[in-house]
Amino acid sequence: MLAALHLSRVLARSTGGSVSPCIHTSSVLLSPARRKGRKSNSKTPSSPKSRLAKSLKPTGKAKRLGTLEVAPKLTRDRAPHEGRTPYEPNPSRRQRISEPVMSTRSAEKKHFAALAHSERVDRRAAAAQGRRGSTVGPMEKEFDITSSTSLGGLPKNFKSSPLLPGLLQCLHELIGENAKPTAIQALSLKHLIKQHNSDSRWIECLLASETGSGKSIAYLLPLLQDLKRTELESQASSRKSSRPLNPRALVLAPTHELSRQLAGFAKKLSHIVKLRVMCASRANVPSTAKEKGTASKMKRLMEGVDHNDGAEIFIPGNGRASRPVDLLVGTPMKMLELERGRGWNWEQRARERALRINTKDGVAGQDSLQEASAVDLGRKFWVDEPEMGLENVEWVIVDEADVLFDPDFQESTRMLLADIAAARGYPVPVTPAHMLVPQDTQQKAEITAQPISYPFNFLLTSATIPNSLSNYLATYHPTLTRLASPHLHHLPRTLRTEHASWTGGNKDVDIERRIRRVWAEDALVHAKTTLGSPRSVKLSKVIVFCNKRRKVEELGAFLDGRGIKCVALTGNADGRQRGSNHHLDGFLKQNSTDVAVPPLSSDPAVTPHVLVTTSLLSRGLDFHPDIKHVFIVDEPRNMIDFLHRAGRTGRAGEVGKVVVFGRSKGRGSGRAVEVRKRIGAFAA
Numbered sequence: 090m091l092a093a094l095h096l097s098r099v100l101a102r103s104t105g106g107s108v109s110p111c112i113h114t115s116s117v118l119l120s121p122a123r124r125k126g127r128k129s130n131s132k133t134p135s136s137p138k139s140r141l142a143k144s145l146k147p148t149g150k151a152k153r154l155g156t157l158e159v160a161p162k163l164t165r166d167r168a169p170h171e172g173r174t175p176y177e178p179n180p181s182r183r184q185r186i187s188e189p190v191m192s193t194r195s196a197e198k199k200h201f202a203a204l205a206h207s208e209r210v211d212r213r214a215a216a217a218q219g220r221r222g223s224t225v226g227p228m229e230k231e232f233d234i235t236s237s238t239s240l241g242g243l244p245k246n247f248k249s250s251p252l253l254p255g256l257l258q259c260l261h262e263l264i265g266e267n268a269k270p271t272a273i274q275a276l277s278l279k280h281l282i283k284q285h286n287s288d289s290r291w292i293e294c295l296l297a298s299e300t301g302s303g304k305s306i307a308y309l310l311p312l313l314q315d316l317k318r319t320e321l322e323s324q325a326s327s328r329k330s331s332r333p334l335n336p337r338a339l340v341l342a343p344t345h346e347l348s349r350q351l352a353g354f355a356k357k358l359s360h361i362v363k364l365r366v367m368c369a370s371r372a373n374v375p376s377t378a379k380e381k382g383t384a385s386k387m388k389r390l391m392e393g394v395d396h397n398d399g400a401e402i403f404i405p406g407n408g409r410a411s412r413p414v415d416l417l418v419g420t421p422m423k424m425l426e427l428e429r430g431r432g433w434n435w436e437q438r439a440r441e442r443a444l445r446i447n448t449k450d451g452v453a454g455q456d457s458l459q460e461a462s463a464v465d466l467g468r469k470f471w472v473d474e475p476e477m478g479l480e481n482v483e484w485v486i487v488d489e490a491d492v493l494f495d496p497d498f499q500e501s502t503r504m505l506l507a508d509i510a511a512a513r514g515y516p517v518p519v520t521p522a523h524m525l526v527p528q529d530t531q532q533k534a535e536i537t538a539q540p541i542s543y544p545f546n547f548l549l550t551s552a553t554i555p556n557s558l559s560n561y562l563a564t565y566h567p568t569l570t571r572l573a574s575p576h577l578h579h580l581p582r583t584l585r586t587e588h589a590s591w592t593g594g595n596k597d598v599d600i601e602r603r604i605r606r607v608w609a610e611d612a613l614v615h616a617k618t619t620l621g622s623p624r625s626v627k628l629s630k631v632i633v634f635c636n637k638r639r640k641v642e643e644l645g646a647f648l649d650g651r652g653i654k655c656v657a658l659t660g661n662a663d664g665r666q667r668g669s670n671h672h673l674d675g676f677l678k679q680n681s682t683d684v685a686v687p688p689l690s691s692d693p694a695v696t697p698h699v700l701v702t703t704s705l706l707s708r709g710l711d712f713h714p715d716i717k718h719v720f721i722v723d724e725p726r727n728m729i730d731f732l733h734r735a736g737r738t739g740r741a742g743e744v745g746k747v748v749v750f751g752r753s754k755g756r757g758s759g760r761a762v763e764v765r766k767r768i769g770a771f772a773a
């Protein structure tokens with residue numbers, strides 16, 4: 090009855106909708122170059138894509154040293170989700186869990202001995218091949234990552250790779266028994282699982298593939314497998330540390346939400362092989378950050394770096410007692426705080442803040458004067474005892490590497506990497522930020538970049554590789570192995586785009602109408618497929634991306650007022666919960682091993698079906714497959730931002746649609762064609 094009422098209400102409201110499904114865009118998606126008034130590259134509509142794509146090719150010296158391998162394009166019969174809907178709960182899971190598990194120490198020892206033997210055989214074969222003269226060598230061949238390159242030899246399923254049985258079993262529980270490796274996972278299995286004989290040098294590798302293509306599994310499998318392999322050795326050789334936390338691996342992510350989700354996933358993947366995974370997350374704090382620019386905002390809002398606010402870290406039982414941990418996940422800033430002691434940078438931050446306010450206002454404001462004088466008077470900022478030792482770190486994964494190496498985050502990221510290298514007894518030079526990228530030719534001549542060789546396995550991963558990151562890697566990590574999926578810098582194949590036009594009236598009303606149309610379509614499909622079954626309609630969920638915090642709040646309030654309950658989330662929203670992702674319940678993906686929390690109601694007036702947010706949540710988060718639509722209502726700052734926002738739907742082979750709103754009439758509408766072409770260049 091309720092469902093019927095709801096259905097009629099949805100349909101009634103949606104019929105009044107005048108948001109056109111056809112393409113009408115204008116002011117969206119201009120490249121920063123265009124916005125700054127530089128010469129437009131609109132004559133080459135595919136240029137954003139090719140700019141990104143080309144950036145992966147090793148250049149100059151790197152061309153000779155580094156390697157790039159692109160997986161062959163997957164054909165239909167080799168799709169990763171073959172044989173099973175990706176999220177269908179596995180009926181035999183319970184039965185399998187009760188089966189005896191081959192994860193005893195002796196079984197693992199046996200496994201690694203067999204592996205070592207097969208590697209010796211492989212190495213002998215490779216050497217023989219080398220003597221005969223190999224024809225395919227990634228170093229000799231220039232790969233164009235936009236074209237399919239049939240290299241063959243990639244594992245076709247997870248069972249065929251030498252994964253620990255316990256790891257394989259957890260993987261099957263999470264993604265299904267019949268799931269096949271995606272392109273990036275196949276590349277990772279081929280290149281990273283095997284490279285662990287004791288005499289091999291540290292792995293240095295970039296994993297690049299489109300959003301939702303399973304990069305987390307691509308790096309977690311080799312990481313967890315290797316941590317298990319070296320567990321005994323590490324116990325024997327681990328350096329004594331007086332600090333309570335001494336992880337063997339770090340996964341760095343730009344947001345606390347992503348850190349928590351990744352830590353949760355890694356825990357599930359490693360529960361049989363019994364590795365200890367922990368998340369170093371911190372509470373969120375109100376911020377008065379006023380900077381412009383996505384990355385600056387993201388950094389300050391998410392990390393609250395300049396607030397001595399008394400926020401606590403999310404490590405249970407925080408104290409001086411030692412807590413065994415193999416893998417720690419968190420933001421670089423949080424890791425630095427644990428390693429150097431909380432408060433290590435407050436004095437410097439206070440100076441910077443005072444300087445910033447001074448510069449902005451032209452004269453010193455009251456706050457800045459107070460802060461500046463506190464610093465001038467030599468006020469001592471309290472620094473807590475460091476809690477983490479870095480001596481035993483063997484792996485560092487930089488997830489969303491393009492964010493963590495962008496100008497706003499890279500200082501913390503590089504500082505942390507240098508601290509780990511120093512703690513392990515191999516200090517590396519830390520180039521000042523302004524010297525990293527030469528500003529002019531004279532500086533170019535002066536800068537003699539020293540390649541960096543970290544004394545640990547170093548993996549970077551991202552769905553977008555901008556030129557800045559590619560150049561940085563070519564300069565400082567010339568021998569880096571680059572593994573790329575053939576679909577990199579495209580929208581996922583299952584993601585469709587639609588351009589919706591503003592009516593010229595209230596934009597919030599346009600958005601509301603489009604949301605109701607989504608639900609009306611759901612109701613229609615439900616009616617057709619169930620032929621009038623009384624089961625209630627399952628309405629899909631929608632993420633709406635805005636640029637500004639105020640817009641998020643206004644739109645959230647408007648939709649709430651119209652009977653559409655939503656979660657409106659910005660960096661400093663009260664709703665961001667301390668130490669948990671509960672504020673995103675119902676939106677983030679639950680794995681088949683999670684205890685399903687039944688929604689309170691399927692009525693969107695009761696249970697939030699709409700998430701309104703900024704780019705804060707556009708990175709890395711694995712959203713629920715119920716999210717079939719992403720709305721982009723403000724112009725993303727660049728195409729990279731667009732790819733990540735759009736990529737929150739259409740993940741792991743699920744269908745999804747990105748609806749881009751824009752102006753079709755009046756000022757700015759002339760750019761509609763250009764924008765359409767820009768987006769079109771990224772379509773599958």
Ligand SMILES: Nc1ncnc2c1ncn2[C@@H]1O[C@H](COP(=O)(O)OP(=O)(O)OP(=O)(O)O)[C@@H](O)[C@H]1O
Pocket residue numbers: 169170175263264268269270271274298299300301302303304305306551552678708709710711736740741
């Ligand atoms: N081989 C596979 N078969 C089926 N599902 C998979 C497979 N690999 C990963 N998945 C699922 O795909 C989803 C997306 O994975 P993941 O979050 O790692 O993607 P990603 O490439 O890191 O995306 P993003 O670039 O947005 O961070 C997850 O829910 C994961 O469980």
